[in-house]
Amino acid sequence: EAAVTQSPRNKVAVTGGKVTLSCNQTNNHNNMYWYRQDTGHGLRLIHYSYGAGSTEKGDIPDGYKASRPSQENFSLILELATPSQTSVYFCASGDALGGRDTQYFGPGTRLLVL
Amino acid sequence: GQQVQQSPTSLVLQEGENAELQCNFSTSLNSMQWFYQRPGGSLVSVFYNPSGTKQSGRLTSTTVIKERRSSLHISSSQITDSGTYLCAIGSNAKLTFGKGTKLSVKS
Numbered sequence: 001e002a003a004v005t006q007s008p009r010n011k012v013a014v015t016g017g018k019v020t021l022s023c024n025q026t027n028n029h030n031n032m033y034w035y036r037q038d039t040g041h042g043l044r045l046i047h048y049s050y051g052a053g054s055t056e057k058g059d060i061p062d063g064y065k066a067s068r069p070s071q072e073n074f075s076l077i078l079e080l081a082t083p084s085q086t087s088v089y090f091c092a093s094g095d096a097l098g099g100r101d102t103q104y105f106g107p108g109t110r111l112l113v114l
Numbered sequence: 115g116q117q118v119q120q121s122p123t124s125l126v127l128q129e130g131e132n133a134e135l136q137c138n139f140s141t142s143l144n145s146m147q148w149f150y151q152r153p154g155g156s157l158v159s160v161f162y163n164p165s166g167t168k169q170s171g172r173l174t175s176t177t178v179i180k181e182r183r184s185s186l187h188i189s190s191s192q193i194t195d196s197g198t199y200l201c202a203i204g205s206n207a208k209l210t211f212g213k214g215t216k217l218s219v220k221s
Binding site for chain 2 (some may be wrong): 033
């Protein structure tokens with residue numbers, strides 16, 4: 001089974017502060033993803049990456065940056081956190097081999113911006 | 115963009131009853147996946163089923179691409195089946211999710 005871990009699991013931040021969410025995967029997948037999940041909206045894609053050094057904008061990238069320094073690690077960065085970014089954030093990895101587009105999810109990070 | 119609609123939004127069953135969850139999508143796809151999410155938990159893949167019918171224990175998934183729909187059937191529901199079921203369609207290595215069906219199974 002693919003292993004995706006996230007840190008921190010819970011985070012309280014202040015408005016205007018910088019927040020970095022980290023994700024690590026040990027299954028050597030090329031692709032990694034950051035989603036947020038909010039009541040009424042489901043899961044929405046923020047940023048994704050096809051491999052080390054690459055980042056792509058998802059459906060809701062405004063206010064977020066991403067960094068993929070290695071195959072294993074993918075970070076989501078909130079330079080100036082706002083209360084509207086309070087949410088649960090999920091990281092996922094996948095390889096899309098043979099067009100399968102399957103993804104494996106981490107446990108999530110609960111972020112509260114005050 | 116791609117649209118994924120799930121129905122019903124919520125469902126309450128007595129233990130032992132069957133459930134039928136629906137997922138409709140507006141565009142063509144490369145893949146269809148069903149996920150299960152326990153309250154406060156992460157997503158776990160239940161089925162990868164881009165076409166046809168697949169069964170695993172009490173769960174059966176049927177995807178009909180030309181009708182742009184997929185269903186998840188849960189037979190003889192158990193309390194431990196409670197949670198949210200999400201469908202997602204895949205294209206170009208990205209998934210688009212529906213908003214989910216929240217299932218509550220009561221004794």
